[in-house]
Amino acid sequence: MKSGTASIPPEHAAILRVIRAIPRGRVTSYGEIAARAGLPRRARMVGRILGAYSALKLPWQRVLRSDGRIAFARGSRGYREQRVLLVDEGVVVAHGRVDLARYGWQRDLDAELWKMA
C-alpha cells in the first residue's frame, strides 16, 4: 500500500476542516461552510460529506439550514439527536430552530472584531 491513509479528496478535506473549526455552542449553515471551504454554492456537498464521514467524530450538530432550522424531518431520529446535542452545549432550540443572530458563528466573529474597537 502507499501510505496507510486513504486519500481524502482536497475538497472533502477543506470542508471537514471548516466543520471541525465551528466553536462549541455556535452554529453555522451548510452553505456557509461550503463558502468558507472555498466552494461557494455547493451546500449540498457539505450534507453529503457529513453523512459520508460520519465515522469521524465531527461536530455535525452545529450545522443547520441557512434559516437556522434543523435539516432533518421533525420527529426523525436525527432531528431529536441534534436537538439534544445542541441543548447540551448551551444552544437554545425553539420549534426546531436556532436563532442565528444569537448563536451564529459569524456573530461570534463580529464580537471579536468589536473587541478591537
Added chain:
DNA sequence: TCCTTGACCATTA
C-alpha cells in the same frame, strides 16, 4: 443512459 433523490441555497413572486 436517464431519472430521482437528497443533512442545501438565493432569488423571485
Added chain:
DNA sequence: ATAATGGCCAAGG
C-alpha cells in the same frame, strides 16, 4: 410565510 426556479452533484434504480 409559502412556492416555484435554477444552481449544485453524487449515489442508486
